[in-house]
Structures are given as structure tokens and as C-alpha cells.
Amino acid sequence: MMLLGRGLDARDNQTRQMQDAVSNVEKHFGELCQIFAGYVRKTARLRDKADLLVNEIYAYAATETPNLKVGLKNFADEFSRLQDYRQAEVDRLEAKVVEPLKCYGTIVKLKRDDLRATLTAKSREAKQLSQLEKTRQRNPSDLHVIAENELHRASLDATRTTRHLEETIDNFEKQKIRDIKNIFSEFITIEMLFHGKALEIYTAAYQNIQNIDENEDLEISRRMLRKDEEEDEEEDEDDEEDDEEDEFDATKEMMLTWIHSCLDCVTSLLNTPAHSLGIKGLRLFC
Amino acid sequence: MMLLGRGLDARDNQTRQMQDAVSNVEKHFGELCQIFAGYVRKTARLRDKADLLVNEIYAYAATETPNLKVGLKNFADEFSRLQDYRQAEVDRLEAKVVEPLKCYGTIVKLKRDDLRATLTAKSREAKQLSQLEKTRQRNPSDLHVIAENELHRASLDATRTTRHLEETIDNFEKQKIRDIKNIFSEFITIEMLFHGKALEIYTAAYQNIQNIDENEDLEISRRMLRKDEEEDEEEDEDDEEDDEEDEFDATKEMMLTWIHSCLDCVTSLLNTPAHSLGIKGLRLFC
Numbered sequence: 001m002m003l004l005g006r007g008l009d010a011r012d013n014q015t016r017q018m019q020d021a022v023s024n025v026e027k028h029f030g031e032l033c034q035i036f037a038g039y040v041r042k043t044a045r046l047r048d049k050a051d052l053l054v055n056e057i058y059a060y061a062a063t064e065t066p067n068l069k070v071g072l073k074n075f076a077d078e079f080s081r082l083q084d085y086r087q088a089e090v091d092r093l094e095a096k097v098v099e100p101l102k103c104y105g106t107i108v109k110l111k112r113d114d115l116r117a118t119l120t121a122k123s124r125e126a127k128q129l130s131q132l133e134k135t136r137q138r139n140p141s142d143l144h145v146i147a148e149n150e151l152h153r154a155s156l157d158a159t160r161t162t163r164h165l166e167e168t169i170d171n172f173e174k175q176k177i178r179d180i181k182n183i184f185s186e187f188i189t190i191e192m193l194f195h196g197k198a199l200e201i202y203t204a205a206y207q208n209i210q211n212i213d214e215n216e217d218l219e220i221s222r223r224m225l226r227k228d229e230e231e232d233e234e235e236d237e238d239d240e241e242d243d244e245e246d247e248f249d250a251t252k253e254m255m256l257t258w259i260h261s262c263l264d265c266v267t268s269l270l271n272t273p274a275h276s277l278g279i280k281g282l283r284l285f286c
Numbered sequence: 287m288m289l290l291g292r293g294l295d296a297r298d299n300q301t302r303q304m305q306d307a308v309s310n311v312e313k314h315f316g317e318l319c320q321i322f323a324g325y326v327r328k329t330a331r332l333r334d335k336a337d338l339l340v341n342e343i344y345a346y347a348a349t350e351t352p353n354l355k356v357g358l359k360n361f362a363d364e365f366s367r368l369q370d371y372r373q374a375e376v377d378r379l380e381a382k383v384v385e386p387l388k389c390y391g392t393i394v395k396l397k398r399d400d401l402r403a404t405l406t407a408k409s410r411e412a413k414q415l416s417q418l419e420k421t422r423q424r425n426p427s428d429l430h431v432i433a434e435n436e437l438h439r440a441s442l443d444a445t446r447t448t449r450h451l452e453e454t455i456d457n458f459e460k461q462k463i464r465d466i467k468n469i470f471s472e473f474i475t476i477e478m479l480f481h482g483k484a485l486e487i488y489t490a491a492y493q494n495i496q497n498i499d500e501n502e503d504l505e506i507s508r509r510m511l512r513k514d515e516e517e518d519e520e521e522d523e524d525d526e527e528d529d530e531e532d533e534f535d536a537t538k539e540m541m542l543t544w545i546h547s548c549l550d551c552v553t554s555l556l557n558t559p560a561h562s563l564g565i566k567g568l569r570l571f572c
Contacts (some may be wrong), residue, residue, distance in 0.1 A: 003379055010333065028346035035342050039335040046328040053321045060314035067552045069461055077472060166508070173507045177500040184361060184495045198481040202474045209470045214463040221459045222452070224303065 018115055018169050025176055026108045033101035036187075040093045047086040054080045065220050071212035078205040082198055089194040097184040100179065111172050118165045127157040304401055304455050311462055312394045319387035322473075326379045333372040342365045351506050357498035364491035368484055375480040382472040386465065397458050404451045411444040 054076050061072035132151045340362050347358035418437045 024349050028342070028349065031342050032339075032346065034336065035339045037330065042328065042332040042335050046332055048323065049321060049325040049328050053318075053325060056314070056317050056321050060318065063310050063314065065459075068466065072466070072470075170504060170508060173351075173504055173538060174500065177498065177503060178540070180354065180358075181495055181498055181500070184358075185492065188488045188492045188495065192485060192492075195481040195484040199478060199485065202478045202481070206471065206474045206478075208466055209474065212463065214460065214467070217463060218456060218460055222456060235371055 015119060018165075021169070021173070022108055022112055022115070026105070029101055029104040029108070033098060033104070036093070036101060037098045040090055040098060043086065043093070044090045047083050047090065050079065050083045050086065054083065065217035067217040068212045071208050074208035075205050078201050078208060082201045085197045085201075087196055089190055093187065096190060097183055100183050104140045104179070107175075113166070114168055115165070115172075118161065118168055122158065122161045124166055125154065125161055129154045129158050301405060307455070307459070308394055308398055308401070309446045312391070315387055315390040315394070319325045319384060319390070322379070322551055324389060326384060329372065329379070330376045333369050333376065334370045336365065336372065340369065351503040353499045353503040357494050360494035364487050364494060368487045371480055371487075375476055378476045379473065382476060386469050388464070393461075397454070400454055401451070401458075404454055406446065408447040408451055411440065411447055415440045415444050433438055506516065525566050 057072050057079070059074040061069045062074065064072065129151075132154055136151065343358050343365070345361040347355045347362065350358065416435075418440055422437065
């Protein structure tokens with residue numbers, strides 16, 4: 001009796017723990033799903049604004065002197081390319097983070113059905129076992145009526161079901177932790193690929209802006225304004241500025257070459273897990 | 287007469303060009319300012335969502351088994367740190383991109399006043415010069431009345447004012463191109479610093495997620511469920527999985543070490559321009 005009482009307590013405890021665990025996952029995965037979906041939406045809104053920026057830069061560039069025009073257009077090209085990667089980021093977060101979290105609703109429901117069925121079986125078997133025990137204790141003389149092996153079989157059935165329940169809970173816990181690890185790893189990998197690409201693209205875009213030869217454009221402006229008047233020469237000042245610019249550009253150039261080689265390294269490493277580490281479907285990014 | 291006529295045409299042309307240039311800058315800088323401000327606002331909204339995500343991850347982590355709890359909490363810590371950098375990105379974009387573009391309204395207004403004053407002077411001087419020329423042509427005998435040096439002075443004044451007008455336009459063009467280069471360079475640098483930090487932080491965050499020891503947590507769950515029942519051993523399967531995990535982790539570990547060294551390199555290079563290349567105020571980032 002004592003042993004069966006403890007068994008029932010333990011079962012109640014297991015049931016409560018299991019129900020709490022399932023409800024908790026249902027609640028928090030639901031919330032995470034909603035907030036991640038919001039994060040993805042806001043990323044898409046940011047891309048929309050960036051698209052507007054691209055269009056406005058093209059429109060402005062079209063009105064400008066040749067060097068500024070080319071520099072701004074090239075910047076807009078790069079910035080637009082980055083928005084394609086942002087769109088890929090949005091699509092991938094939707095597919096690899098939001099969707100799996102959304103699916104968890106169904107998974108939790110199936111798990112709950114499985115657990116309920118197992119619990120019902122366990123409860124029925126425990127009652128049967130308890131009944132057999134009681135009968136044996138009340139009528140020890142009727143021992144022949146209740147075959148000893150029947151009692152034994154019922155006891156084995158109850159143990160087997162208990163084990164099945166434990167395994168079901170165990171599998172649920174195992175799948176949950178794996179899914180969390182997987183979803184968060186996907187989130188981080190998708191974000192990292194975007195940030196890596198952003199660094200690479202901005203490096204090129206920076207060069208586009210730095211390459212704008214303002215002195216040549218100023219010369220063109222001057223020539224346009226003075227085409228009916230006499231030319232004069234005030235080139236000394238500009239020449240000095242040219243020297244400063246050259247020095248500035250040389251340092252930048254060196255820095256950017258270094259950053260580029262670093263980025264090549266990061267990029268090739270970011271490519272690695274896509275092939276060899278089983279994070280599939282992210283190679284399009286690279 | 288011929289020369290003056292051409293001079294007047296050229297002046298009209300200059301005036302029109304100048305007015306077009308100023309209006310064009312006013313229009314496009316205004317539009318760029320608004321769109322950049324929108325981009326910054328959307329970035330701030332993204333940070334808001336990320337903050338919600340941080341809070342929800344903390345809330346969920348608090349309900350979980352020890353390893354999952356610590357892993358998620360560490361991830362949330364890193365992700366929260368990234369949002370601080372996103373806030374810094376927002377503040378800097380506001381200060382270094384949106385504000386300078388907003389200020390352009392005032393700069394354009396002052397330039398327009400300056401140009402208008404110069405144009406008025408030029409027009410007055412041209413009229414005076416034209417008057418003197420006419421007087422001299424109609425009454426060549428009155429040449430003594432119009433001192434030759436007075437005509438010469440008026441002519442010099444007109445040339446000087448023309449040159450001043452050209453310089454004013456020139457300075458406006460020069461400042462415009464420099465400001466554009468500066469504003470876009472700041473934009474790119476601020477974005478790059480954020481993306482660089484993001485790569486660095488996600489690398490650490492990835493490790494936090496990978497480090498979650500699911501087998502230990504499953505053992506804990508099992509012990510909690512079985513504390514009133516007999517222990518059994520089904521460890522073989524888990525051991526096999528451990529081996530797989532170890533291999534996976536080792537490859538990741540190697541990759542992350544490499545990425546880290548690359549990021550150190552990028553970060554130190556990103557720090558460089560703040561000191562030596564005159565891009566001030568961005569060092570707080572690093």
C-alpha cells in the first residue's frame with residue numbers, strides 16, 4: 001500500500017511537472033515567435049527606408065557634376081546590393097526562426113495528446129494493479145483466483161507505461177533544447193552573414209565616396225560658369241589640397257586593403273559551416 | 287557693346303545656374319535629411335523589438351533547467367549589449383548625418399543671401415560701366431568729362447565683383463561636395479562600426495548557445511521526474527550523440543577562434559581612422 005501511495009504521489013507530481021513544462025513551452029515559444037516576427041518586420045521596414053534612400057541618391061546624383069554623380073551612383077549601387085542581402089536576411093529569419101517557432105504550437109499539441117494517452121494508460125494500469133493488490137490482501141485464501149502471474153504482468157505493464165511516459169517527456173525535453181539551440185544558432189548565423197556582407201559592401205561603398213574627385217568637379221563647375229569670360233588661375237590652393245587628399249587616401253587605401261583581407265577571411269569562414277556543419281540553405285547569402 | 291552684351295548674357299546664365307544649383311541642393315539635401323531620419327527611426331524601432339526579445343528571453347530562461355537557463359541568459363546579455371551599440375549607432379547617425387543635413391537649410395539660406403548681395407553689386411557696377419561706355423561713345427569730345435581712370439576703375443570693380451561671385455559659387459560647390467563626402471563617410475563609418483561590433487558579439491553569443499549542455503539538463507529533468515522511482519540506464523544512445531556533438535563543437539570552436547582573430551584585426555583597423563584619419567567622436571564605439 002505504502003509503495004503504491006508513493007507511486008500515485010509521484011505520478012501526480014510527474015503529471016503536474018509535465019503539464020507545467022508543456023504549458024511553459026507553449027507560452028514562451030509563442031511569445032518568442034511574436035517578438036521575432038516583430039523584429040523581422042522592423043528589419044523589413046528598415047530595408048524599405050533604405051530603398052527610398054537608394055532612389056533619392058540616384059535622383060540627386062543625376063543632377064550633379066560628373067565625379068559626384070558617379071561616386072553617389074556607385075554608393076547607391078552598393079547600398080542597394082546591401083538591401084538585397086537585408087531582404088535575404090528577412091526571408092531567412094522568417095523561414096528559419098519565426099516559422100519553426102510557429103510550428104511549435106502544433107508540436108506542443110501533438111506532444112500533449114501523446115502524453116495524455118500515456119497518462120490515461122498509466123492511470124488505468126495503476127488502478128488495475130491497486131485492485132489486484134487489494135483483492136489479494138482482503139482474500140489471501142483466494143490467491144488461486146488471482147493468478148500470481150496476472151499480478152506480475154499488470155505490474156510489468158505499469159512499469160513499462162511509466163517508462164514510456166518518462167521517455168515521452170524525455171524526448172519532448174530533448175527536442176525542445178535541440179530546437180532552441182537550432183533556432184538561436186540559425187538566428188545568429190543569419191544575422192552574422194548579413195553583418196559580414198554589410199562590412200564588405202560598406203568597405204567598397206566607402207571607397208566610392210572617397211574616390212569622388214572634388215577638384216575635378218570644381219574645375220568643371222568653374223569652366224561651365226566662366227565659359228563666356230576670361231580664364232584665371234588660382235590653382236595653387238587646390239594643388240596643396242590635392243597633396244593632403246593624396247595622403248589621406250593613401251592611409252585609407254592601406255586600411256581598406258587590410259579590412260578587405262580580413263573580410264575575405266571572415267566570409268570564407270562564414271561559408272564553411274554552410275557546407276560542413278549542416279547549416280543548410282544559407283549559402284545563397286555568400 | 288558686343289562685349290558688354292555677352293557679359294550680360296553670361297551674367298544671366300550665371301545667375302540662373304547659381305539659383306538652380308542652390309535650389310537643387312536645398313531640395314535634395316532636404317529629401318536626404320528626411321529619409322535618413324526615417325532610416326534612423328526604423329533602426330530605433332528595431333532596437334525596441336530587440337529589447338523586448340531580450341526581456342522575453344530572460345523571462346523564459348528563468349523557467350528552464352540550469353544549462354539552458356545559463357545559455358539563454360548569456361545570449362540575452364550579449365544581445366542586449368548589441369542593442370546598446372545599436373542605440374549608439376542611432377545617436378551617432380542622428381548627430382553626424384541627420385543633423386548636418388538639417389543644418390544645410392541654414393547654410394543654403396546664408397549662401398543665397400551672400401550670392402544675392404554679390405549679384406546686386408555686380409548688376410549695379412555693370413550698369414555703371416555700361417553708362418560710362420555709352421557716354422563716351424555718344425560724346426567722344428566729352429572724354430575729358432569722364433576721366434579715363436574712372437572708367438578703368440569701374441571696369442576693375444566689375445571684374446573684382448565677378449570674381450567674388452565666382453568665388454562665392456565656387457566655395458558653395460566646394461563645401462557642398464566636401465559635406466556630402468563627409469556625411470556619407472560618417473554614415474558608412476558609423477554603420478561599419480555597428481556591423482563590426484555585431485559580428486564580434488554574435489560570435490560570443492553563438493558560443494553561449496552551442497555551450498548549452500543538453501545532456502546534463504536532460505539528466506537533471508530525469509532525476510527530478512524519477513526521484514521516487516527506480517533509476518534505469520539508457521545512456522548508450524546519449525553517449526553516441528555526445529561524440530557527434532564534440533566533433534561539431536570542435537569544428538565550430540576552430541572556426542570561431544579564426545573569426546575572432548579576424549574581428550580583432552577589423553576592430554583595430556576600424557579604431558585607426560578615429561585617431562589618425564580625423565573621423566572624431568566615434569571612438570566610444572570601440
